[in-house]
Amino acid sequence: MRSDATADGSALSADVCVVGGGPGGRALALALTRLGLEVVLLEKRDPARGAGPAFRGESVSPDGVRLLAGLGVWERVRGAAHRVDRLEIQDAGRRVLDLRFADFPYRYRHPAELPQDTLLAALAEQTARQPGSCTVLEPATAVGLLVEGPAVTGVRARTPTGTVRVQAPLTVGADGRHSAVRRLCGLQERVRHRPLERDVVWLKLPFPADWDRRVYRVRIAGDSHGLFLPCTDGTVRVGLNISKGGLRALRAGGLGLLCARIGRLAPEAGEAARGSLRTWSDTALLDIFTAEVPRWSAPGVVLIGDAAHTLSPVLGQGVNHALADAVALAPLAAEALGRDRRARGRALHTALDLFQRRREPDVGRSRALQLRQERMFTLTAPAATALRRTVYRALDASPALRRRVLAPAYFPGRHPAVRREQPSTPSEVTSV
Structure with missing residues (x-):
């Protein structure tokens, strides 16, 4: 240079x-x-x-x-x-999908x-x-x-x-x-800018004591949903969906409304929110859109x-x-x-x-x-939400369907490898 x-x-x-x-x-x-x-x-x-x-x-x-x-x-x-071992989706309080990453036939699968x-x-x-x-x-x-x-x-x-x-x-x-x-x-x-129907409020909370720390959780209740992701610092990272441009209305309801929204999706996290959130500066807003x-x-x-x-x-x-x-x-x-x-x-x-x-x-x-x-x-009609649960349960019941639907996102361009029940090198023991 x-x-x-x-x-x-x-x-x-x-x-x-x-x-x-x-x-x-x-x-x-x-x-x-x-x-x-x-x-x-x-x-x-x-x-x-x-x-x-x-x-x-x-x-x-x-x-x-x-x-x-x-x-x-x-x-x-x-x-x-x-390392994360599972993806769990609950809809209306019931688990509809339990995806175990170890079931995918790749060396790096977590x-x-x-x-x-x-x-x-x-x-x-x-x-x-x-x-x-x-x-x-x-x-x-x-x-x-x-x-x-x-x-x-x-x-x-x-x-x-x-x-x-x-x-x-x-x-x-x-x-x-x-x-x-x-x-x-x-x-x-x-x-080609495409705004989606929601924004996401991100925040971190103390990790609920009875949760498995190796699980990604998606919780859905009606037209609301949240992501609950374990962090390396021992907290849980929460992504709470709100309607597009809805932050002002949420803030007008105070932190109590935010905690109630979280608690509706995950009561354990709602308790953590009420005990730890002190100010809106503990949150961050992400405008959701795709751009091609x-x-x-x-x-x-x-x-x-x-x-x-x-x-x-x-x-x-x-x-x-x-x-x-x-x-x-x-x-x-x-x-x-x-x-x-x-x-x-x-x-x-x-x-x-x-x-x-x-x-x-x-x-x-x-x-x-x-x-x-x-x-x-974001489905809200009873028939639509029932269909959503049916789709997730079908994925949960069929390993072949899970691979077909989810592998293109998690493993793009990959080919299945021979699985080893006992890894042969130290790096494979903890590789994800």
């Missing part, structure tokens, strides 16, 4: 500029440096302020675990992760809860060990793109010490559901993760698809960037198109499953 001083600030050059230091951006930086490339990563969050909200972004699907293992990171974080700051630190530490190099600027906010002819050639970023220009033949927008790169390069204009970007790339720039395909929080797929994007993009980008300057532009165009074609089917299957779940969760 080269660093120079210019009249309007400093300048850096690299093979790739990654905008966004979340799991997708960090994983991409690692995958690229493993291939010997030079990377500049821009992260707008100030490290002095911590890792940001702790209410979400901690769930890693079985396929996410597999990808982290392939990047050499899983062994570094496994001790901090909390999801895990993992603090995001732990994951990001491990990705950064592993990146520092690679043959390539990664320069991280944080806090740094992308405020413009550098352009030469039709192609993006880098990023102009604002930092506490002034403006930095990062020259790179490839810029990657890994900057989330409200991506600045997507807006700056013109890919925002054709986004018809084209994930333009000359010299590509989007990954939520910037390219925003998903809902059902099944915790955002982090996992960002990791999958990073792993898929890195070898294609490295091969194209290895071409001589004259051939590089065409090679990058071909590589970025191929990247989207390879990744779009898996993302589409997860989105379709999520949207079906969202519709089922």
Whole structure:
């Protein structure tokens, strides 16, 4: 990487500029440096302020675990992760689905809860060990793109010490559901934005004493539902659905109304809420929508993760698809960037198109499953809710049906492996 001083600030050059230091951006930086490339990563969050909200972004699907293992990171974080064995859905107080992840025929078949700051630190530490190099600027906010002819050639970023220009033949927008790169390069204009019927209030509560800590719980009562997810810090992370734009009405009813809503779904958690919630600052609101970007790339720039395909929080797929994007993009980008300057532009165009074609089917299957779940969760008519329970009970009764419906989301692109009742290596004993 080269660093120079210019009249309007400093300048850096690299093979790739990654905008966004979340799991997708960090994983991409690692995958690229493993291939010997030079990377500049821009992260707008100030490290002095911590890792940001702790209410979400901690769930890693079985396929996410597999990808982290392939990047050499899983062994570094496994001790901090909390394995989940089951997914349980209760509707109107009765269990209608009890999904055991051990029943799937894959080596990595359990999801895990993992603090995001732990994951990001491990990705950064592993990146520092690679043959390539990664320069991280944080806090740094992308405020413009550098352009030469039709192609993006880098990023102009604002930092506490002034403006930095990062020259790179490839810029990657890994900057989330409200991506600045997507807006700056013109890919925002054709986004298909679909608001869903609800928002989610996230909060953490003391873990109920009689609950199994290795279970994801979904509780449904009428048109209300909540997610109850075990956390590595011993608490339970609660995602309570509310009507779209309904936070003002909920807050008008006070914390007592919030606790009552939680208690209707899970009396044990309702008691914990009444004993621990003191202020609305103990909660966070997540606006629920999906966004489909018809084209994930333009000359010299590509989007990954939520910037390219925003998903809902059902099944915790955002982090996992960002990791999958990073792993898929890195070898294609490295091969194209290895071409001589004259051939590089065409090679990058071909590589970025191929990247989207390879990744779009898996993302589409997860989105379709999520949207079906969202519709089922919001059913209210007696006949519709009875049908919902029938569907879940059918899944519960049929392992083949569970694999057909759920494997595309939890294990995209995977093939069943021979199961071992007694794992043959220490890593397989605790691998998830």
